[in-house]
Amino acid sequence: MESARFRAQEWFVNPDLVRVSSACDRRFGRVLGATAVALALAELGRTPSRVLDVGCGHGEVLDILRRQLPAAELVGVDPAAAAVAATRDRFALDHRVTVLEAGAEDLGPAGAGAQAGQFDLALVHLTLALWPDPVDGLCAVLDRLAPGGLCYVLELLRPADEVALAACLAPATGPAEARYVREQLALWPSREEAAALVAAVGRRSGRSARLLFRGFAELAVMSEVDSAATPNVWHVFLS
Numbered sequence: 001m002e003s004a005r006f007r008a009q010e011w012f013v014n015p016d017l018v019r020v021s022s023a024c025d026r027r028f029g030r031v032l033g034a035t036a037v038a039l040a041l042a043e044l045g046r047t048p049s050r051v052l053d054v055g056c057g058h059g060e061v062l063d064i065l066r067r068q069l070p071a072a073e074l075v076g077v078d079p080a081a082a083a084v085a086a087t088r089d090r091f092a093l094d095h096r097v098t099v100l101e102a103g104a105e106d107l108g109p110a111g112a113g114a115q116a117g118q119f120d121l122a123l124v125h126l127t128l129a130l131w132p133d134p135v136d137g138l139c140a141v142l143d144r145l146a147p148g149g150l151c152y153v154l155e156l157l158r159p160a161d162e163v164a165l166a167a168c169l170a171p172a173t174g175p176a177e178a179r180y181v182r183e184q185l186a187l188w189p190s191r192e193e194a195a196a197l198v199a200a201v202g203r204r205s206g207r208s209a210r211l212l213f214r215g216f217a218e219l220a221v222m223s224e225v226d227s228a229a230t231p232n233v234w235h236v237f238l239s
């Protein structure tokens with residue numbers, strides 16, 4: 001498992017692989033990211049003043065947030081130095097965006113999270129499977145919420161059959177992107193594993209958790225394969 005996680009994380013560290021992963025994330029991840037932002041804001045029911053994007057990568061979700069929330073302060077965190085540098089460059093002219101080099105698990109009371117303060121909304125989008133300890137990491141993120149705050153997580157499910165696998169691979173434009181997706185999906189949880197993880201976070205944090213499973217088509221995400229019968233996505237509202 002550790003070697004699979006190392007291999008999957010290399011796509012965000014090694015410059016040759018970063019070129020492939022960032023192109024794929026810009027197209028596919030961005031569509032899913034727009035859905036994630038819309039669902040999170042609808043659930044929150046008010047305009048957040050401060051938003052945390054955990055595992056921000058090259059800033060696709062931060063960019064969507066910048067456009068939709070013109071007055072909000074935005075903080076991205078990511079442990080990959082290359083992603084942090086690229087995202088800082090990307091938003092160098094926007095004083096509302098801060099990017100910290102840190103993993104979710106570093107967002108403890110004395111860590112990067114303390115420096116960043118509290119948040120009305122925290123987003124975790126297509127990153128959780130890479131975290132060394134997702135329960136620890138999510139509890140650390142929840143510690144950074146302001147009273148009444150919401151943490152919204154949207155992640156992919158390990159394909160349960162050939163239809164679900166085809167739906168995941170459909171957006172890949174060539175063999176390199178297909179390899180990127182395959183090395184990521186080795187880490188994605190099954191439905192049962194996702195449910196166990198969310199239950200553990202609920203128990204440890206005392207927060208309420210609403211977990212849902214969806215197909216790409218139901219979330220209006222681009223894929224030629226309608227996988228509603230065998231969901232590709234799990235998302236959870238933690239408040």
Ligand SMILES: C[S@@+](CC[C@H](N)C(=O)[O-])C[C@H]1O[C@@H](n2cnc3c(N)ncnc32)[C@H](O)[C@@H]1O
Pocket residue numbers: 009012025029030033054055056057058059060061077078079080083102103104105125126127130131132137
């Ligand atoms: C597929 S990218 C997703 C980026 C972004 N959320 C998006 O939707 O475009 C996954 C990111 O998770 C980051 N990551 C890996 N381990 C992490 C951890 N422990 N805490 C937070 N982020 C992590 C990686 O460095 C990578 O940039």
